[in-house]
Amino acid sequence: MLVVEDEESIADVLAIALRYHRFEVMTAGTVREALILAERTLPHARTGSLGGTPIDAALLDVMLPDGDGRALGRELRARHPDLALVFLTARDAPAEIVGALGYGDDYITKPFDVDVVVARLTAVLRRTRPTDVLPQRPPLRYGDLELDETTYSVRRAGRTVELTPTEYALLRFLVRNGGRIVPKEQLLRHVWQYEHTPPESTVVETYISYLRRKLDALGPPVITTRRGVGYGLA
CATH class of the missing domain: 3.40.50.2300 (Response regulator)
Known part of the structure; x- marks a missing residue:
C-alpha cells in the first residue's frame, strides 16, 4: 500500500x-x-x-x-x-x-x-x-458478539447486525476494551477524532442509543452506562 x-x-x-x-x-x-x-x-x-x-x-x-x-x-x-x-x-x-x-x-x-x-x-x-x-484478521469476539474486521460485518448470537460505519467503529472500540468502562472523551477522540470535546456534544449518547436498539433486539442488553463517566460492555 x-x-x-x-x-x-x-x-x-x-x-x-x-x-x-x-x-x-x-x-x-x-x-x-x-x-x-x-x-x-x-x-x-x-x-x-x-x-x-x-x-x-x-x-x-x-x-x-x-x-x-x-x-x-x-x-x-x-x-x-x-x-x-x-x-x-x-x-x-x-x-x-x-x-x-x-x-x-x-x-x-x-x-x-x-x-x-x-x-x-x-x-x-x-x-x-x-x-x-487482502489482509486477514481473526474475528473480534465478546460474549455472543462477533466482528469480522475483513468484511466489517457484525453478528450477534449468529445473526447479522446491519451497522453504519460509525456504529461499527464505536462497537469495535468497545469490544476491544472488553468489560472496561470507556470515558466519553476517549470515545470522541478515537471514534470521531475530536481533539477537543465540545461540551454540548451528544453524539456519543446518540450513537450508543442506535447500537442498543439494534443489538438489544437480538438478546439481553449488552451496553452498560456509568453515569458521568462513559460506556462499556456487560
Missing part, C-alpha cells in the same frame, strides 16, 4: 490505521517521492522487472506540493495497470468527484473517518484484486 499525502499528521494517522489492519504501508509526501518508491516496487509494464515488494493499492491526495495526484495516479497505472487507486481531497464538487473517478477506483473527501477509508480501500481491493492480497 502506497500512501501519498503531504500533510504529515494525516499520513501518519492513515499509515498507523492501515498497518493495524495488516497492510504493508509506504508513505510519500510529494509526486517525486512517490515515483521513486514506485520505481523500486512496481513492475515495469515492458520489462516486468521488479525492485521490491509489489504495491497492490495507492491512496493519493489530489493536491500535492509538486503536482496533481490524479496525474500521479495515471502514471502509476501506466506502470502497473492492476494497481487499485483511491483519491483523497477536500474538493467535493460533483465535477471533481466524477473527474477523479475517471482516473481511479474511489474518491474520499476530507475530513474523513479513518475506519471508512480502510473499509473502502478493502472494498476496492476485493473488487479489483485476488482475495489473497
Whole structure:
C-alpha cells in the first residue's frame, strides 16, 4: 500500500490505521517521492522487472506540493495497470468527484473517518484484486458478539447486525476494551477524532442509543452506562 499525502499528521494517522489492519504501508509526501518508491516496487509494464515488494493499492491526495495526484495516479497505472487507486481531497464538487473517478477506483473527501477509508480501500481491493492480497484478521469476539474486521460485518448470537460505519467503529472500540468502562472523551477522540470535546456534544449518547436498539433486539442488553463517566460492555 502506497500512501501519498503531504500533510504529515494525516499520513501518519492513515499509515498507523492501515498497518493495524495488516497492510504493508509506504508513505510519500510529494509526486517525486512517490515515483521513486514506485520505481523500486512496481513492475515495469515492458520489462516486468521488479525492485521490491509489489504495491497492490495507492491512496493519493489530489493536491500535492509538486503536482496533481490524479496525474500521479495515471502514471502509476501506466506502470502497473492492476494497481487499485483511491483519491483523497477536500474538493467535493460533483465535477471533481466524477473527474477523479475517471482516473481511479474511489474518491474520499476530507475530513474523513479513518475506519471508512480502510473499509473502502478493502472494498476496492476485493473488487479489483485476488482475495489473497487482502489482509486477514481473526474475528473480534465478546460474549455472543462477533466482528469480522475483513468484511466489517457484525453478528450477534449468529445473526447479522446491519451497522453504519460509525456504529461499527464505536462497537469495535468497545469490544476491544472488553468489560472496561470507556470515558466519553476517549470515545470522541478515537471514534470521531475530536481533539477537543465540545461540551454540548451528544453524539456519543446518540450513537450508543442506535447500537442498543439494534443489538438489544437480538438478546439481553449488552451496553452498560456509568453515569458521568462513559460506556462499556456487560
